[in-house]
Amino acid sequence: MASEKQQLSMLSLACVLLMLVQEMSCLASTRSSSKMEVEALLKWKSKLDNKSHSTLSSWNGSSPCSWRGIICDSFGSVARLNLSHSAIGGTLQHLNFSHLPNLVVLELTNNSLFGNIPPGIGDLSKLTYINCRQNNFSRRIPTQLGSLRSLQTLVFNENKFNGPIPSSIGNMSSLRNLDLSSNQFVGSIPKEIGMLESLNILVLSTNDLTGSIPTTLGNLSTLQDLLLYGNQLSGPIPLEIGGMRSLTRLQLLGNNLTGPIPSSIGNLTNLSNLDLSRNMLSGPNPSSIGKLINLKSLSLFRNEMSGVLPTEMNNLTSLTILQLGANNFVGQLPPEI
Numbered sequence: 359m360a361s362e363k364q365q366l367s368m369l370s371l372a373c374v375l376l377m378l379v380q381e382m383s384c385l386a387s388t389r390s391s392s393k394m395e396v397e398a399l400l401k402w403k404s405k406l407d408n409k410s411h412s413t414l415s416s417w418n419g420s421s422p423c424s425w426r427g428i429i430c431d432s433f434g435s436v437a438r439l440n441l442s443h444s445a446i447g448g449t450l451q452h453l454n455f456s457h458l459p460n461l462v463v464l465e466l467t468n469n470s471l472f473g474n475i476p477p478g479i480g481d482l483s484k485l486t487y488i489n490c491r492q493n494n495f496s497r498r499i500p501t502q503l504g505s506l507r508s509l510q511t512l513v514f515n516e517n518k519f520n521g522p523i524p525s526s527i528g529n530m531s532s533l534r535n536l537d538l539s540s541n542q543f544v545g546s547i548p549k550e551i552g553m554l555e556s557l558n559i560l561v562l563s564t565n566d567l568t569g570s571i572p573t574t575l576g577n578l579s580t581l582q583d584l585l586l587y588g589n590q591l592s593g594p595i596p597l598e599i600g601g602m603r604s605l606t607r608l609q610l611l612g613n614n615l616t617g618p619i620p621s622s623i624g625n626l627t628n629l630s631n632l633d634l635s636r637n638m639l640s641g642p643n644p645s646s647i648g649k650l651i652n653l654k655s656l657s658l659f660r661n662e663m664s665g666v667l668p669t670e671m672n673n674l675t676s677l678t679i680l681q682l683g684a685n686n687f688v689g690q691l692p693p694e695i
């Protein structure tokens with residue numbers, strides 16, 4: 359019995375020792391990953407333009423945690439790279455993402471970076487935030503982005519990206535904020551975007567997108583902002599739009615949308631800004647629009663709408679902007695407006 363007990367305690371001692379060894383090898387691997395991180399960052403710096411070298415003069419030696427724009431986690435591993443508004447010039451070709459395994463934030467807003475986003479970006483499995491706004495990035499965005507399952511914010515606006523929006527984007531299941539506006543994206547809006555259940559903000563405005571608005575977007579019940587203006591989207595506004603019941607801003611102006619405004623729009627009771635102007639929408643204004651009691655701004659000008667304005671519009675007591683011109687409405691505005 360006693361020896362059995364002894365064996366048992368020996369066993370648990372062995373377990374503790376084993377855990378310690380594992381812990382130590384884990385620490386050792388973060389240390390060696392730091393060396394890898396330093397090499398990756400210095401290599402990238404060496405390929406940037408001369409002005410960037412002076413901006414990044416603190417990038418020297420072997421302790422990246424004190425370098426400009428870098429924040430480390432509690433293990434001393436590089437967790438955030440924030441070089442916003444730093445006039446950094448060059449490409450991302452020589453930044454080996456697989457050497458920055460603990461990167462959580464990549465913030466590059468307003469620099470002079472150009473070229474493509476390398477497919478290796480898909481290796482940043484812990485990334486929750488990436489912002490490349492206001493640079494000169496171009497070409498297609500890589501399908502490998504789809505493997506970033508932790509990503510919550512993807513902001514690529516004001517660049518020169520082209521090609522289609524990859525359907526793999528539907529695999530980024532944590533995404534809350536997706537902004538690809540002011541680029542040269544072509545093709546249609548991938549229906550897979552409707553799989554992004556946590557999405558709050560979807561901005562694809564000012565691109566060259568064609569095709570119709572996918573019905574799957576109706577699944578985005580937590581979406582607050584849907585901005586698709588300034589494209590060449592055609593076909594009708596899908597009735598499924600009534601499923602996006604958290605919407606506060608819906609801006610589809612400046613497309614080639616046809617058909618009537620679906621009456622399901624009345625489901626969007628949190629809507630405060632509705633802009634469908636400059637399309638080819640037809641038919642009457644649906645009476646359900648009177649349910650949008652939080653509406654502050656309603657723009658329908660320059661369409662082909664007709665009929666009498668519904669008296670239910672009297673209910674829109676929060677309206678401060680109403681633009682209905684260049685349509686074929688008849689009769690008078692409801693008197694209370």
Ligand SMILES: *[C@@H]1O[C@H](CO)[C@@H](O)[C@H](O)[C@H]1NC(C)=O
Pocket residue numbers: 408
């Ligand atoms: C950049 O620096 C290198 C070496 O210091 C120099 O040879 C080169 O002329 C510089 N280029 C510009 C554009 O200043």
Ligand SMILES: *[C@@H]1O[C@H](CO)[C@@H](O)[C@H](O)[C@H]1NC(C)=O
Pocket residue numbers: 415418419
């Ligand atoms: C980098 O650091 C070394 C020593 O720490 C120093 O001699 C060297 O001048 C530094 N280089 C730059 C570019 O700051």
Ligand SMILES: *[C@@H]1O[C@H](CO)[C@@H](O)[C@H](O)[C@H]1NC(C)=O
Pocket residue numbers: 440441442463465487
């Ligand atoms: C990046 O740094 C700027 C300036 O210090 C700061 O305003 C911004 O919030 C930072 N961004 C992120 C994502 O941490």
Ligand SMILES: *[C@@H]1O[C@H](CO)[C@@H](O)[C@H](O)[C@H]1NC(C)=O
Pocket residue numbers: 443444445468
């Ligand atoms: C962009 O960054 C530069 C510094 O490189 C700064 O002077 C400029 O104001 C920034 N522009 C915007 C729009 O933030």
Ligand SMILES: *[C@@H]1O[C@H](CO)[C@@H](O)[C@H](O)[C@H]1NC(C)=O
Pocket residue numbers: 451454455456457478
């Ligand atoms: C990044 O580093 C890994 C491992 O060292 C290497 O296999 C890979 O080719 C590198 N990738 C790039 C784009 O340099």
Ligand SMILES: *[C@@H]1O[C@H](CO)[C@@H](O)[C@H](O)[C@H]1NC(C)=O
Pocket residue numbers: 469470471492493494
């Ligand atoms: C982008 O490139 C254009 C021309 O190639 C240049 O005029 C512009 O300054 C660049 N913008 C940035 C933010 O680097």
Ligand SMILES: *[C@@H]1O[C@H](CO)[C@@H](O)[C@H](O)[C@H]1NC(C)=O
Pocket residue numbers: 504525526527529
């Ligand atoms: C999304 O992920 C699944 C599972 O990993 C994969 O089979 C599929 O090919 C991915 N879809 C796209 C469009 O990349």
Ligand SMILES: *[C@@H]1O[C@H](CO)[C@@H](O)[C@H](O)[C@H]1NC(C)=O
Pocket residue numbers: 552553573574575576577598
């Ligand atoms: C999303 O919407 C489509 C079309 O409206 C529907 O067929 C599909 O079942 C929905 N998917 C999910 C995951 O809710």
Ligand SMILES: *[C@@H]1O[C@H](CO)[C@@H](O)[C@H](O)[C@H]1NC(C)=O
Pocket residue numbers: 597598599600601602622625
């Ligand atoms: C509108 O809302 C009702 C009640 O909440 C719901 O049953 C209906 O499915 C919604 N319509 C659409 C098109 O989502």
Ligand SMILES: *[C@@H]1O[C@H](CO)[C@@H](O)[C@H](O)[C@H]1NC(C)=O
Pocket residue numbers: 603604605628
């Ligand atoms: C509508 O807005 C109110 C107040 O901001 C919020 O509490 C509510 O959850 C929103 N409803 C939906 C369906 O998002």
Ligand SMILES: *[C@@H]1O[C@H](CO)[C@@H](O)[C@H](O)[C@H]1NC(C)=O
Pocket residue numbers: 568569590591592613614
């Ligand atoms: C959109 O409408 C414009 C003007 O009517 C037309 O030139 C263009 O070809 C249309 N685009 C599509 C994709 O239908």
Ligand SMILES: *[C@@H]1O[C@H](CO)[C@@H](O)[C@H](O)[C@H]1NC(C)=O
Pocket residue numbers: 648649669670671672673
């Ligand atoms: C809206 O207005 C109509 C007629 O003007 C009225 O019958 C209806 O009860 C109102 N609905 C709401 C939700 O206030």
